[in-house]
Amino acid sequence: xxxxxxxxxxxxxxxLNNEEELREEIRATVRNLEKSARDILMILQNIHNExxxxxxxxxxxxxxxxxxxxxxxKNYAKLAEVVPRDQxxxxxxxxxxxxxxxxxxxxxxxxxxxxxxxxxxxVAEILGVKNNREDGFHLDLEDYLMGLLQxxxxxxxxxxxxVTNGDYNRPIEIARFVNDLNAGFRLLNxxxxxxxxxxxxxxxxxxxxxxxxxxxxxxxxxxxxxSITEKGE
Amino acid sequence: MSQTKDDGxxxxxxxxxxxxxxxQENVENMHENSLIVQQFQAYAAxxxxxxxxxxxxxxxxxxxxxxxxxxxFLLHTIDKKSKQESVLCEANLRLQKVAQHQFKAxxxxxxxxxxxxxxxxxxxxxxxxIEAVTFYQYLKYDNMENWLELEKTLTYTFPEKSKxxxxxxxxxxxxxxxxxxxxxxxxxxxxxxxxxxxxxCYQTCNFVRNIYKGxxxxxxxxxxxxxxxxxxxxxxxxxxxxVCYTIKVRGSEIPKHLLVDVATGEYADSDExxxxx
Numbered sequence: 001x002x003x004x005x006x007x008x009x010x011x012x013x014x015x016l017n018n019e020e021e022l023r024e025e026i027r028a029t030v031r032n033l034e035k036s037a038r039d040i041l042m043i044l045q046n047i048h049n050e051x052x053x054x055x056x057x058x059x060x061x062x063x064x065x066x067x068x069x070x071x072x073x074k075n076y077a078k079l080a081e082v083v084p085r086d087q088x089x090x091x092x093x094x095x096x097x098x099x100x101x102x103x104x105x106x107x108x109x110x111x112x113x114x115x116x117x118x119x120x121x122x123v124a125e126i127l128g129v130k131n132n133r134e135d136g137f138h139l140d141l142e143d144y145l146m147g148l149l150q151x152x153x154x155x156x157x158x159x160x161x162x163v164t165n166g167d168y169n170r171p172i173e174i175a176r177f178v179n180d181l182n183a184g185f186r187l188l189n190x191x192x193x194x195x196x197x198x199x200x201x202x203x204x205x206x207x208x209x210x211x212x213x214x215x216x217x218x219x220x221x222x223x224x225x226x227s228i229t230e231k232g233e
Numbered sequence: 234m235s236q237t238k239d240d241g242x243x244x245x246x247x248x249x250x251x252x253x254x255x256x257q258e259n260v261e262n263m264h265e266n267s268l269i270v271q272q273f274q275a276y277a278a279x280x281x282x283x284x285x286x287x288x289x290x291x292x293x294x295x296x297x298x299x300x301x302x303x304x305x306f307l308l309h310t311i312d313k314k315s316k317q318e319s320v321l322c323e324a325n326l327r328l329q330k331v332a333q334h335q336f337k338a339x340x341x342x343x344x345x346x347x348x349x350x351x352x353x354x355x356x357x358x359x360x361x362x363i364e365a366v367t368f369y370q371y372l373k374y375d376n377m378e379n380w381l382e383l384e385k386t387l388t389y390t391f392p393e394k395s396k397x398x399x400x401x402x403x404x405x406x407x408x409x410x411x412x413x414x415x416x417x418x419x420x421x422x423x424x425x426x427x428x429x430x431x432x433x434c435y436q437t438c439n440f441v442r443n444i445y446k447g448x449x450x451x452x453x454x455x456x457x458x459x460x461x462x463x464x465x466x467x468x469x470x471x472x473x474x475x476v477c478y479t480i481k482v483r484g485s486e487i488p489k490h491l492l493v494d495v496a497t498g499e500y501a502d503s504d505e506x507x508x509x510x
Contacts, residue, residue, distance in 0.1 A: 008379055008411075009447030013403045016451065089349035117269055120276070133347065141279050165335045185272035218386055 023091065026080050030095050032075045037101045040065045044108055048161045062109050072102060075127030080129070087125050088137065095170045096143060102127055103139070103147025108154060115173060117181060120144045142195055145188075151180050156205040159212045171212045178206050185223035285371055290342050290354035294344035296334045297358030301365040304328060305417055312428055317372075324369050332387055340389040340398040348401035356406060358403075360383060363402070363410025368417050371440065404454075412448070412462035415441050419469040422476060429478050438473045445470050 043065050046058055083091055091195045106126040110118040124139040130198040132138060155174050162170035182202055190196040257311035283467050293405050311320045339355055367377045380402045421436040 002439075003444040004376055005440075005447055008377070009408075009450055012381065012404050012408050038406075086347055087349060089347045089352075092349075115270070119272060134345070141276060145276065180269050184269045184497055187270065187273045188277045189281055189284070215300075 022082065023094065026079065026091055028060065029075050029078050029082065030098055033072060033095065033102070035097055036068055036072045036075070041070050041103045042112070043068070043106065046111065047158060050165050052165060058113055062113050064211055065105065065109055067233065069106070069126055071167045074127075076128045076137065083092050083137060085136070088133070091107075092140070096140075099127070099139070099143045099147040100150065102152035103144050104154070105147075107151045108148055111151065111155070111177065115177065117148075117177070118186075123147070144208055145185075145195060146198060148181060149195075149202055152202050152205040156208040163216065168216055168223050171209060171216060174222045175209045175213045176201075178209050182206050259355075263436060266360055286346070287354050290339055291353050293335050293338050293342075294355035294358035297331055297355065300327065300331050300335070300362045301358070301361035304331075304365045305361075305368055307425065309417075309420065310367075310370060311372065312424070312478060321369065321373050323367075325373075328362075328366060328369060336362075336387050336400050337389050340387075341391070343400075344391060344396060346397050352401060352403065354382070359402065360410045360413065361405050363415045364417065367414045368369075368421075371414070375436070377395075377411070380404055383407070388505055408448075408451070409458060409462060410457075411444060411447055412466055415444055415466050415469045419472055422473050424479070427477055431484065434473075434477055434480060438470075439478050441466075441470050441473055 022182075036102060043061055044053075046061050079095065102122050106123045107118045109126075110116065110122065120141065121131045123144055127139060130136045130138040155178060161172040162174075180219040185199055185202060188199075190199055213222070236491055305329070307320060308324050311317050335358075343351060363380075363383070366383060370377045384402050387402070388397060389399075390397045418437050418441055422434050425433045425437075445466055448459075448466060451459065475486050
């Protein structure tokens, strides 16, 4: 009997040691991902600078960020190797936050480049992970949505700074975009979880951007509709 | 990328007005909007599926929890050797029933899913079930199984998919279940003493001691749950050991039926309510 019990505890010990090793390996890779995310974020912060030309933003900041995403893809590939199949959610907490941040950054780049809401599929492609769980190491839907919510906060800031920099078109585009995003999110049935809390912040982003547009309208600074259409196309 | 005249405020409202302005723009507007709407409808479906599945599993987990508690209670009612056989038999039947119904239902929900995502939903039920199973095994065989063997009994085949699904028992849950088991053993030890069965008190004491030893080996793990259980385990062991002490020292002086009061009296303060049994 005593032998039996110590057997059980010995195999438990082995299990713990294995798990610790795996976690250590994952932690190292996640740290690299965090570093890339920070670098990309720093580059993209430049969009708030004064005297930014549209071309500048795309050719310079987006292009440089996209280069950094090459490293991100490599690290995700490494994670995909380390994490055993069907155990994604066993270690999920470890890369959850950095994935959310990277989703935000990817969606920001796509927005700056072509002004559309990025799909989950595209984000997964940019990160170098699978879109569907069945295919292997994938992008969790909630992480993607969290990234979009972070995007709305960043864009509301961008709207304000664009006005400061004399770009009156952009806040109007952003207002449209954030509204669409809001409409989309309202289709979801959210549980009382972190996503829900974050979603509650979305309305403040909408409000802020609308205030900017309002300020522009009553002062006659809002560009005529034609010029927006031209610019957009 | 096409842009419209919409200023972003009250989109729905604006597009209604747009019908008068010109059909062209309205169609464009609708189209673009529907892309996002379509996209989010798909996301909503995926989220709902996940949440609903989780809720269903939580429900089943609760059923398992309740039934396991009842089985443990049933096992505590063994007071005569003659009764033992029939009680153990009934407990075994009920344990199998839980495996056949509730756990099968969970396995059905988990097919083609990542079990770790839903583990939280049935963790409590599983822990209680492990406690019941190991308690039964202790009473019946004076021994217990490894989690792998338990996992084998919780394996289901779904012929329509020709797929075999095993309920995930993470060793963590198993070990935590064993920690809970020691609490039951402590109660059982005092019960048997009340019945005058001294030999099994010593036996239980040894068993719990071995478990405690095993836990100390894993104490390096920085897991809050394990540390919490370990301190409870220590208390239980302490109680059992002092019961054994009382039997040894005063066993011959006091009539059997009073011995239990003496043995447990000293610990009445830290009573967990076992005298109610």
